[in-house]
């Protein structure tokens with residue numbers, strides 16, 4: 365089970381930590397009352413300091429001193445020792461052990477780290493801002509700790525992205541302060557000294573090479589030799605002094621250096637940052653659609669044309685809150701969501717290659733619930749296409765920094781194995797998706813070749829045609845989902861297949 369691929373599954377982690385906290389509270393209470401008791405005993409043992417032989421002799425010669433002492437040593441002390449050794453809240457500790465059996469595994473942490481670095485890179489965010497709880501200029505009531513920063517630094521470092529790592533190690537040093545630092549050092553094994561060494565190594569490697577993704581083996585062994593040299597125990601005091609001096613500068617200086625070293629943003633990143641100019645042309649109109657079905661004559665839908673060739677449509681206010689809630693509740697309580705990806709690439713045999721796991725999704729088959737029927741009908745009204753033979757709807761929830769890489773939704777059946785999509789009835793002529801949540805930051809749908817960006821708005825529907833009028837795949841439909849920065853991205857989607865459209869689109873047959 366991977367939690368980080370959906371916000372919904374990460375809610376289980378919240379439950380897990382809450383019950384661990386409850387058990388910890390009980391443990392602390394029991395430990396505190398035990399400590400209070402031991403302290404009472406300690407108090408009862410207090411006596412004047414006896415230094416000289418005469419003083420000691422006088423004390424013991426008093427039977428009201430000697431007798432209780434003798435009795436205590438014979439009767440009480442062994443019992444105290446037993447009491448001290450007694451485990452505290454052992455039932456609670458066992459419960460905590462059981463709870464931790466479902467804790468996120470290392471792979472999950474990797475997916476989460478990848479998501480975090482995706483958020484950072486796509487939006488050119490600074491480690492300092494993220495540490496302080498500032499996300500794309502929005503101040504949140506949260507922050508990162510030294511172990512968080514070190515985990516991110518290590519992640520970059522292990523991928524030889526040294527300039528990514530240095531900022532995180534620097535932040536780790538900045539937030540590794542007393543008294544919390546004691547926890548990191550004593551329990552988590554994260555002493556300041558270790559961070560200084562990591563930072564020194566990362567700075568060295570950063571200066572030797574600006575972020576080659578694959579250094580040559582000779583380069584690598586030379587770097588490692590130098591890194592060992594820098595972090596030698598007898599060099600530590602010097603290294604620490606140098607780093608402290610370096611760190612005494614204002615944080616702005618480091619951000620300026622980082623800005624200078626940053627590579628140019630890719631086209632996709634620019635789209636995700638909202639830097640593409642807004643499209644306008646006389647064809648791109650906004651109107652009420654009364655045409656694509658008889659039903660729309662009665663209840664027209666608000667429609668915006670985002671592109672005419674290929675056709676991309678945006679509808680507004682097409683989802684009822686209770687429809688989404690019913691679907692979400694089934695996904696959460698009755699169904700099971702699986703890790704999902706889309707076809708971004710194919711291997712030589714024409715089979716889809718798996719991409720990063722980034723979302724969790726569930727399929728609603730046919731008419732299992734009333735909402736699938738009504739949503740399908742609305743999608744048919746909006747697209748002017750037929751859904752009858754394929755009523756499947758997908759509900760998808762994105763995870764930490766979740767995204768979808770650039771891809772097209774058609775599969776070019778001619779290039780695939782003969783039985784590919786056999787059950788579906790041809791290639792995906794169109795894609796229909798309904799945004800079921802608002803996303804405060806990130807999560808934009810972007811058409812990478814057309815430079816069209818659509819910010820999800822709860823209740824809007826995006827529909828586009830992957831195949832042109834002649835039924836040929838249109839590469840201009842290439843699209844991607846920008847990393848979600850803040851929010852829980854819910855999508856109801858459907859791939860509409862070609863073969864069932866024979867009556868609606870007779871020329872395709």
Ligand SMILES: O=C(O)CCC(=O)C(=O)O
Pocket residue numbers: 706768773795797808809843844845855857
């Ligand atoms: O969620 C989106 O905005 C697009 C999803 C997508 O590309 C797909 O499901 O194929």
Ligand SMILES: [Fe+2]
Pocket residue numbers: 706771772773795843
């Ligand atoms: Fe897609």
